[in-house]
Structure formats: C-alpha cells, structure tokens
Amino acid sequence: MRLDVVTIFPEYLEPLNVSLVGKARARGQLDVRVHDLRNWTHDKHNTVDDTPYGGGPGMVMKPEPWGEALDEIIASGQGDERPVLVVPTPSGRPFTQELAVELSGKPWLVFTPARYEGIDRRVIEEYGERFDVREVSIGDYVLAGGEAPVLVMVEAIARLLPGVLGNAESHRDDSFAPGAMADLLEGPVYTKPPEWRGRGIPEVLLSGHHGRIARWRRDEAFKRTDRNRPDLIERADPASFDKKDREM
Numbered sequence: 001m002r003l004d005v006v007t008i009f010p011e012y013l014e015p016l017n018v019s020l021v022g023k024a025r026a027r028g029q030l031d032v033r034v035h036d037l038r039n040w041t042h043d044k045h046n047t048v049d050d051t052p053y054g055g056g057p058g059m060v061m062k063p064e065p066w067g068e069a070l071d072e073i074i075a076s077g078q079g080d081e082r083p084v085l086v087v088p089t090p091s092g093r094p095f096t097q098e099l100a101v102e103l104s105g106k107p108w109l110v111f112t113p114a115r116y117e118g119i120d121r122r123v124i125e126e127y128g129e130r131f132d133v134r135e136v137s138i139g140d141y142v143l144a145g146g147e148a149p150v151l152v153m154v155e156a157i158a159r160l161l162p163g164v165l166g167n168a169e170s171h172r173d174d175s176f177a178p179g180a181m182a183d184l185l186e187g188p189v190y191t192k193p194p195e196w197r198g199r200g201i202p203e204v205l206l207s208g209h210h211g212r213i214a215r216w217r218r219d220e221a222f223k224r225t226d227r228n229r230p231d232l233i234e235r236a237d238p239a240s241f242d243k244k245d246r247e248m
C-alpha cells in the first residue's frame, strides 16, 4: 500500500518510522511518502495561508500550493492508479473501525492534514469531482492540526494489512471487529503472574475449557459495552446478540 502525506510539519510524521508502521515500511509492506507543502510555494516566505473571505479570526490554507502538490503527487502514480484522498477535519464523517477496514483495502491513500482554520473549500470540491475524497474526523474535539489524526488513521489502517501484525488473528477479537465480537468492545485481558497484589485471575480463564472461556469473554464484552458505550448496543443489529446477551 502507498501512503502520501502532505503537511507543513513533515517532522510531525516521524513516528511513522517507529514500531508497527516503521517495521511495515522496512519490510516494504507500506510505501510512506511525506511531503512538505511549502515545496509547492513560490514566494520568499513560502506562504501557505491567508486571511478568510468574509472576515473572522484565524487563517485559511491557500488553494494553490495544495493544488500543485496534489497534482504532482497524483501524477506520480503508476499507470492509471488513482488514490483515495483522506482529508482530516473535525467536520468530517467519523473515523471508525469500519472505515479503517475499507481504507485498508485501497492500494493508495493521500492524506491532507491542515493547520489554521483548514483548507480553502475549493480544493475539496476540485478533487472531489475527479477522485474519491473522504473528509474524516477522528473525534468530537478540535486539534491544532491534522497530523496527529493522520498518525491515528495510518496506525489503525496499517495493522489491518495482511502480514503487518505478527499474529494475523490479533485483530479478530478487537473492539468493533466484525465476527464474534461485532458491535461490542473487547472485555478485560490478563497475563502472568497468576496473582498480583492479592488479585487473581478469573477462574474460567484457567479452566482450559474453550467454550466456557468464549462465553465468559462474550459476557464481559457485553457488560463493558453496556457500561461504557450503551450507544453501541442501542444501534446494533439485534440479530447480532444471542439469548444470553439479552438476559444481561
């Protein structure tokens, strides 16, 4: 998978050299290219922002550098390869595990993290007419820039790529994962030692009984979801719950 990131703070993306994403890059599973937006400016101050039409506080990112950057990056694709443009913005659609799964199936993503009050709207319109453009929010809060959202999204997407996680089954039981735990958060997990500060391990996990363990995990997932995210249960497909869930 190819990932391009256009930013005025390329150094902010350095964590993409670390851990899971860094290893995936080193193994050639991810081709990550970080670009400095200021390379596509032509004045001596490398200006990327200007005052907003209509007045108001803050600055807006100018369309010209974004247009030149995106044209050049898109033209660097092989043959008729077309990227999906991912535009981080608090006013976008929520970034969910479902969207991470969908984007992990795309061969090429271009991220456009902004600063200030965001990018001149005409850029989104211009590319939206020719490309698959996704305006995406990582949560209901406002950050100073889109670089941290890009780190969040890239990590969520990269760990879903075949061969990136050591154990391909690791994300099977994750919170939000389709399958046995669909619509539920993952329940608590334990490791050695068997006793820590007087606290033991739930008996069932030591039983070796796969059926009982699976049932216990399912029940704990249900209880945790009910406690922390009742909205997930309310909007879930009732068919995804079994009789025991409904009794809880």
Ligand code: SAM
Binding pocket: 087, 088, 089, 090, 091, 112, 113, 114, 115, 116, 117, 118, 119, 136, 137, 138, 139, 140, 141, 142, 143, 144, 145, 146, 147, 149
């Ligand atoms: N005035 C904008 C608004 O209220 O929607 C906020 C702009 S914010 C200060 C600057 C940039 O940070 C955004 O254009 C976006 O790239 C990024 N950003 C901030 N919060 C975000 C979030 N929750 N999800 C995704 N990107 C975000």
